[in-house]
Amino acid sequence: MSSAVDLLVKDAELLVVDGGREIPGGWVAVTGGRVTAVGAGGSEPDAATTISATGRLVTPGLINTHHHIYQNLTRSYAPAVNGTLFDWLTTLYPLWAGLDEEAAYVSAYVGMAELLMGGCTTSSDHLYVHPRPYLVDAEIRAARDIGFRFHATRGSMTRSVEDGGLPPRSVTQSTDEVLADSERLIKAHHDPEPGALIRVALAPCSPFSVTKDVMTATAELAERYDVRLHTHLAEDRDEDTYCLETYGCRPVEYFEDTGWMSDRTWVAHCIYPNDDELRRLAAAGIGVAHCPSSNMLIGGGTARVKEMRELGLPVGIGCDGSASTDHASLWMETRGALLLGRYRGGPGAMTARDALDIATRGSARCLGRADELGHLRPGACADLVVWDLHEVALAGAVSDPVEAWLRCGPARAWTTVVGGRVLVERGEPVLAGLGDVLRDHGRVARRMQRGV
Template identity: 85%
Template structure:
């Protein structure tokens, strides 16, 4: 056996099974067994989780990692969604291969510290070619499990959209590069570290023709589809004026209403629309912090889950949320769910389930991610909470995990590799990369 994680105060295997004093054995990047204290097998390496909670790794279903170069950008902090976008688009036009690689490396390190072992990223700004490749290179250098989504924008300001021409592409460019990325990087094999999905940005930034062509391309190559949907009231107005229908109707008309798709936000869909999305198996990335900061509303998560929709957790952009901690998003989802629907509406276990199994369903990987049953990918987190914060929390480690924070990852394991050890990333290049990140952020923001 390669690694034994032992002596956990509580090992959360999945939503049905929790083991006090639990252990998990890892071999060849997979969980091979779990059990209770006193029955542990031998292993080449032993990792003590004494007094700590162990859970499956958290999964981030929606992100824009490059935005960590424009965090808390002063002219945009109090803007509505559309104003926020038009303020930041010109800055993102300065992105190049180096900027995207560095921001991805730093962003993935931050995600690991927040207990995230798998993340998607929605890269829809393409002022230079092959920027998705730079993100994938960073993920491979780290050993992070990564779902790159090839986003796109084709409708510039001149065409009735929001972005400037400098960050848009033609439909032919988008489709050709989407096909290239799938062939070059998508790994459909079980346990894959890198997969590719196709992700036109939103109803107001691409044409109907590109939405349809992208759905057909995804079907041909058997990859997933992702986009923003029903995020803002202005999107309702835009779709009614431009397409003569509401966003969910447009989504359906363009061939996206299938279990191949997961969408970000889905705040303003009505109950009938939610029913159609649920019946089709469409998943939703719930991004509570971003939605609250931009004040565009919040997703009706309780209703979505009642309908059986796959609901996962997403950080969203590093310049709308201004952090990349899945633990903090999980806690915010707990608070928001209770604030919206009452004290019995959401528990810590509900949120943990969304951030693990629910997120895995969104990414099409619920068989091997989001749980610690034998055969699962060996992605797990040993959580650390300060003793002072935990004082008195002796009855339920899972509730204490979200209620008594802040919690951080003491150990983060991806595919059997320890990428955070004793609360610190095991990434030798991180110090130099952070220095480069600061230099590039100042350049992008025009600070000399």
């Protein structure tokens, strides 16, 4: 080849193009934010910028399908760390009532920087606490300032503790407020075009935090504007009890009754559906965000990932809220998926390639973007990661770079590229404003946790 391209990543020990193709000594060429070609050493084109991946694994960028980024303002908050899910939520809701636009912006900026360092190039975020307006707008502003690929999900809660729910009134909204702001955000920020950096989805928090009319009206609004739907589902045994007592049915049946059984929907956790419910979810094309670290830390069980994938459900990876997992590393979550899968189903239940496929192509399916994300075939968005493992950690791992990537470690992103732009270089975020934002983040976190 002779034509120049914008960016060339070359000499990878192994280039993972997708779940079915790997190229030893591979290269990937990028022009205009898209992958234009892949190949083996010696045939690469000239490029304006060249990145050497010698001795390193190159993969598609990992995709985070479930997060609550604002919660990095209350990481490891001591009074909440050892409770059940419901205990944890009721302890933290009063702190999150202090969320404002500045807090939403700095938490999103820091959270996205952390995600990039863990090899994540696309993330959704589920912001369902709305004590003040324009919080999702602040997150989107942070994503645009960074150049991060971001799916903002407009969460909502309308059932306060006075209405039989868990949160205080201060973080809930009325049905009219939720629907009006959901429509406003779609019109203001959702980009349906191929290659979009910003998209909006609609995401009532859970069956026990909104009324039935909100669930139903939100599904109708998503259909009207052709956006995706997201919520927590079947996360905890207490949810079964709550739905039976409040709605007279189990969570999945309630989910069906409110119009959510659609292939535009993906849900977080999905730990406790029974066999028949799991088959119904699969038939509808529901995606599942599997959150390994959160499941283990809260001790609430974990999704039946192997069975879900065998049934055809799209399964992706989510790192969940920073206050429940205290980190935002998709590498750690992908490794957690490998370990939990084998712990649950035996050594044949999950391989490193399975886990990588979940974190890339599976996650892309959950977000409705399997055509252009989660792989590095020509035409895909140029979202990729050059991985770094210390030579001491890799000593002896000479037979399989993908298995070594998750079994050895810890791994970090040496280079992270989003849409053809280098956002992590030599393991560090290329973000000029990060230092100032970190200082602001510390001040806001202290205010939120200590009232200072």
